[in-house]
């Protein structure tokens with residue numbers, strides 16, 4: 001079967017993966033209401049095209065944090081790619097090798113596409129491996145704040161010296177969401193997180209046997225991060241105007257409107273529904289991005305029309321990886337970029353700067 005859209009990749013990936021891996025990727029928290037609404041909410045928005053505008057040349061390029069990207073379509077952080085490999089019964093040793101391969105494949109695909117790739121704290125291959133595999137191109141690092149501040153400091157310093165261009169702090173995981181499928185499937189893996197290696201040598205921390213994410217992180221702690229790094233700080237997981245205003249007040253450089261793909265708190269707003277109030281609250285002072293439920297070029301266009309500077313893809317990248325490795329990730333990015341190009345042409349937008357609020361209307365359906 002030829003794979004011509006992102007949902008084709010989803011269907012094909014389903015056939016490649018074991019049940020527990022499929023559930024791990026696809027699953028949402030509790031009743032998965034927010035996971036599903038992330039997609040449905042995009043479909044409640046209608047487009048208002050403009051014609052007779054000479055769209056013989058359409059330019060999808062834009063910038064984020066001052067860096068050019070070929071299209072406003074980037075890769076969200078996702079951990080534990082080794083689970084995506086089509087063999088659900090791998091040995092721990094092969095898990096590690098596949099994790100290394102998968103993370104580097106994503107990175108290489110992102111580099112080839114000229115877009116940004118956010119590396120997850122839970123990538124169990126080393127940051128050095130990722131950088132060696134794809135030394136060029138834009139990379140940001142996503143941090144789950146560890147309770148041990150020194151560990152965070154060491155990691156951030158490494159990230160900075162390896163040429164990562166921004167620090168993305170995930171806020172929506174003070175505790176892990178209730179993922180029933182993973183509990184039912186008894187998803188337990190003794191993966192070691194190379195990048196969270198304790199300062200005491202050899203004392204790697206096994207995931208699922210620990211609670212590595214700080215439960216006590218507060219707004220006032222952000223100044224500590226600002227004191228130890230010059231990297232721009234992006235907060236991932238903001239859904240309300242109140243938190244968006246606090247983000248501006250605390251001098252961060254960006255926000256990713258996100259509900260973690262519906263994997264954390266269920267029954268929160270779909271990302272695209274939360275975007276409008278966040279964009280209004282920041283009043284253009286910092287950049288706002290979005291992830292969650294983006295599956296078509298029209299979705300990208302809608303997110304930009306409502307004020308996002310770019311979108312990030314979570315699951316679709318893993319579908320590409322599961323179907324065809326690095327090549328699959330490249331195809332997913334190509335398909336979505338081509339769709340976005342078409343969406344721009346059909347709505348009369350020659351450049352990303354021409355995408356604006358008048359292009360969309362919330363449908364009463």
Ligand SMILES: Cc1cc2nc3c(=O)[nH]c(=O)nc-3n(C[C@H](O)[C@H](O)[C@H](O)COP(=O)(O)O)c2cc1C
Pocket residue numbers: 024025026038076077078079120121122142170236258259260261262263291292293294312313314315316318
């Ligand atoms: C399998 C999987 C692993 C994820 N791991 C992380 C992670 O390590 N850090 C993080 O901040 N978000 C993580 N996320 C959330 C994504 O970054 C992103 O917010 C979400 O997947 C976007 O929604 P989408 O999958 O509908 O595109 C993960 C999501 C999935 C599906």
